[in-house]
Amino acid sequence: MTTSAPVLPPVDFTARLAGRAQRMTASAIREILKITQEPDVISFAGGLPAPELFPLEDVRRATDTVLTRYGPAALQYSTTEGHLPLREWIAARAGITPAHVQIVTGSQQGLDLLGKILIDEGDVVLVEAPTYLGALQSFQPYGPRYVELPTDEHGIDTDALEEVLQSQPAKLLYAVPNFQNPTGRTLSLERRRRLLELTAQYGVLVLEDDPYGKLRFTGEDLPSLYELGLERAGGDPERSHVIYSSSFSKTLVPGLRDAWVQAARPLIEKLVQAKQGADLHTPTLNQMIVAELVQDVLPRQIETVKRAYGERARDMVARIQEHFPPEVSFTTPEGGMFLWVTVPEGLDTVPLLAQAVARKVAFVPGSPFYALGGGANTMRLSYSSATPEQIGTGIRALGETIRAAMD
Amino acid sequence: MTTSAPVLPPVDFTARLAGRAQRMTASAIREILKITQEPDVISFAGGLPAPELFPLEDVRRATDTVLTRYGPAALQYSTTEGHLPLREWIAARAGITPAHVQIVTGSQQGLDLLGKILIDEGDVVLVEAPTYLGALQSFQPYGPRYVELPTDEHGIDTDALEEVLQSQPAKLLYAVPNFQNPTGRTLSLERRRRLLELTAQYGVLVLEDDPYGKLRFTGEDLPSLYELGLERAGGDPERSHVIYSSSFSKTLVPGLRDAWVQAARPLIEKLVQAKQGADLHTPTLNQMIVAELVQDVLPRQIETVKRAYGERARDMVARIQEHFPPEVSFTTPEGGMFLWVTVPEGLDTVPLLAQAVARKVAFVPGSPFYALGGGANTMRLSYSSATPEQIGTGIRALGETIRAAMD
Structure with a gap:
């Protein structure tokens, strides 16, 4: 649309925001995920449930039943x-x-x-x-x-x-x-x-x-x-x-x-x-x-997901033991989707992420998870949606990244 | 579950609420709708789109398509x-x-x-x-x-x-x-x-x-x-x-x-x-x-809804002209789902609602729609999900209610 009216100056929206809006920030993880979403990067950064396990046909059938x-x-x-x-x-x-x-x-x-x-x-x-x-x-x-x-x-x-x-x-x-x-x-x-x-x-x-x-x-x-x-x-x-x-x-x-x-x-x-x-x-x-x-579906689905995540977690832990330097510690989860890695003091996982992405693997640096800051030498790894091949290749690359940074 | 622990006193949750929670109240309309939901009451109170017009089979097909x-x-x-x-x-x-x-x-x-x-x-x-x-x-x-x-x-x-x-x-x-x-x-x-x-x-x-x-x-x-x-x-x-x-x-x-x-x-x-x-x-x-x-579906659906609501609005307006006392004024909408009725000053539509419900018809009193109060002699009527029979019977009953209150 065009008009003969003079073009107005931009509105200063920021000046009109509420105080609480100033306290809101974009999720650090969200921003990190953006840079790690290149297709050839193996990402342990997201926290996504494994999509290949979704009960797609059950949802389709349930929708049909419910609409009827x-x-x-x-x-x-x-x-x-x-x-x-x-x-x-x-x-x-x-x-x-x-x-x-x-x-x-x-x-x-x-x-x-x-x-x-x-x-x-x-x-x-x-x-x-x-x-x-x-x-x-x-x-x-x-x-x-x-x-x-x-x-x-x-x-x-x-x-x-x-x-x-x-x-x-x-x-x-x-x-x-x-x-x-x-x-x-x-x-x-x-x-x-x-x-x-x-x-x-x-x-x-x-x-x-x-x-x-x-x-x-x-x-x-x-x-x-x-x-x-x-x-x-x-x-x-x-x-x-x-x-x-x-x-x-x-x-x-x-x-x-x-x-x-x-x-x-x-x-x-x-x-x-x-x-x-x-x-x-x-x-x-x-x-x-x-x-x-x-x-019916939920109990069956829980068993499916538990079995898959259990295998992936054990696999990731085994690969970490194989490929990470002994100075690195990590948690061994009994459930869920995540494990936590602590690299030696003095290493910072934010620059480490860039080095990891250069080696085609990604994680989430740990510091955003601390309400008051800190945790610079920590990272979160998600195994929930990773294949054995991704875990093998990705953890090896991450181990190399950590070793290189420690040198 | 039972336990040998002593039963605790109730927790004073209200004392723990944030200041802004004190400003929240249940929707007045919601509370009104509850009292008007008896099955034999003709309700012009809700603001519900007409469910018989919903494109149910289109939604079913779209769900199927999208999942595939x-x-x-x-x-x-x-x-x-x-x-x-x-x-x-x-x-x-x-x-x-x-x-x-x-x-x-x-x-x-x-x-x-x-x-x-x-x-x-x-x-x-x-x-x-x-x-x-x-x-x-x-x-x-x-x-x-x-x-x-x-x-x-x-x-x-x-x-x-x-x-x-x-x-x-x-x-x-x-x-x-x-x-x-x-x-x-x-x-x-x-x-x-x-x-x-x-x-x-x-x-x-x-x-x-x-x-x-x-x-x-x-x-x-x-x-x-x-x-x-x-x-x-x-x-x-x-x-x-x-x-x-x-x-x-x-x-x-x-x-x-x-x-x-x-x-x-x-x-x-x-x-x-x-x-x-x-x-x-x-x-x-x-x-x-x-x-x-x-x-495809939305444009067709908009035509269907417009035609139906147009008929219902004209019908309701005609019945209002027929059954309401001449001292009552009302709006004649050109679209949407609602019209607005103003009864003579001095009548209060909140007690009027109880009298209307006794005659098996319901509306929403107008005062909750005023941020600062007022509008005691107003009411909102919705025609969107009413049948011709409901409009005929309901508007006649509402006219009788208003006349009785004016006497």
Whole structure:
């Protein structure tokens, strides 16, 4: 379109942004992924579930079934709380009621809405060091003050947690107890109990993020913080201070964006209000598809994924032992999608990434996972969507990269 | 589960909520809809698209096609910006580039994310009186100060707008120019131009919410504020101060939750960051389904919906003329889903609703649509999903209710 009006000067949009928008930044990982997406680079950087395992034909069949069964209702507006049969299934497994379950559009939305209803500017949020980057990104606009909790091979150091709690009031403790993103580590049962005792004693809410819990490929399942919290509360969800977040993204498929939050009713009621303003409801059709798949396909799919990820993890660990210098340490995950590598002090994995990409292999540097910085000599590797050949070639190339940098 | 641990006292969750959570409330409409959902009540209260018109078989076929064409990628994580073919289609129609288009999970998410990146606590947001309730709900957590703009049968009174702008700085003007929810009114072309001049002059961003624009069943299409803004800016999206929000919910189906925002690049870039933290991305499959339907099914569907809503609107208007007392005034929409009724001063439509429900008919009282209160003698009627029989019986019953209340 043309016009005789004078061309206007550009609008200064930046000057019009809200204060909280200044706190938002592009995901460091997202930017890193862009540079590693050349087709001949073997990437352990992404955290993508293995697409070749997706139950594509089951989704196709479920969609067909759901459109026939529900008709136009499958494509109509639906309730903010979520599709009742799905909430019922989730509630029954957790020993709670559907009133304690809110369906969300990916667990990322659960984290965002929980941040929105809980975090006032300056509120202390306790996070693992390192922690899941996406949670930091969700909470960030609400202005939390992060306090890091040191971790070791058994997860959060609960003695350190006690010291932190003694020194300052905190609103929320955010943790990924099972096969943590990024480290792959799992919080021990003893520490789970201690963490719940301490947070209850100091009046701190616990947000347990558990996308990977069902994907244990070795060792014994541990009760979730939510289960232990419910047990402590005599089975009454209203008396538990644990909020639980999980998702069908890692066990079924991520692209439908179906996840949920379990919590006491006053929190769920406020979440419903927040979600009304945020997206009205999670897509109707998608919730019905997932509800159709949870009975038969999901358990089978979990077995398939566990077996595959277990093989890939063992393979990657074996190759690391073979190809990495002995000065490099790494975690050996019992489930999930990630392992964590620590190279000798003094090496920085950010420049190392460029050297690795030159050798056609990529990873995510560890530092973005630290809320307060640090971790320069760490990196996250994902084995979930790698073939044996990629693992063999990629880990060898990464070992060469590390050795070259150490020289 | 049982335990020997003492039963804990309930946790005071309310005391732990963020300040912004106190500002959130359940949607008044939502609560009203609950009481009007008895099966024998004829409801003009909801704002639901007519489900019998949904292109169910087209969605089924598109799903099938997309799962075959894209395979597992249709169920995998995807980019925050949205499915490129869909963004390209939107951009081409608008004369902009995909870099100016962000796909969102329902236009409600667009409103929420724009509120998040733009509204600081206390920022003045100009809204129509009355305005779309859902927008108020999206912005509310971010602490805006609403200033109402008076409206008449041609939409926002731009003389009043000028006075408001002279008296105080505003961040944003939010408007629904076409077949407004709740009034069904349309902003005249002359006022569109004047509104753009004034807001540009005073440095106020314009957020145009246009879910119904394609659903004009009588009269001539008007250019959107976005189109006029682009024209004023010599065709350069970076120089336009208009942000445009629209959706496939009213033209195709709502349950897939596919909508979009068009804006200058600095705003889209910040929206992308906000959306990363909010839900990572809109469901992949749903975007692909919609992209599959926009070429052939959408234009046909728009014609079907327009014809049906046009008939229903004319029918409702005719019945209102027949059954309502002459002291009652109402709007005659040229498109969209709603009309607006003003009963004589002194009547309050909130108690009137209870009397109407006793006569088996329901509407939405108008007062919740006023950001600052008022409108006690107004109501919104939706004709979009009503049958001729329901319109006949329901409007007669509503006329009787109003007459009885006037006596």
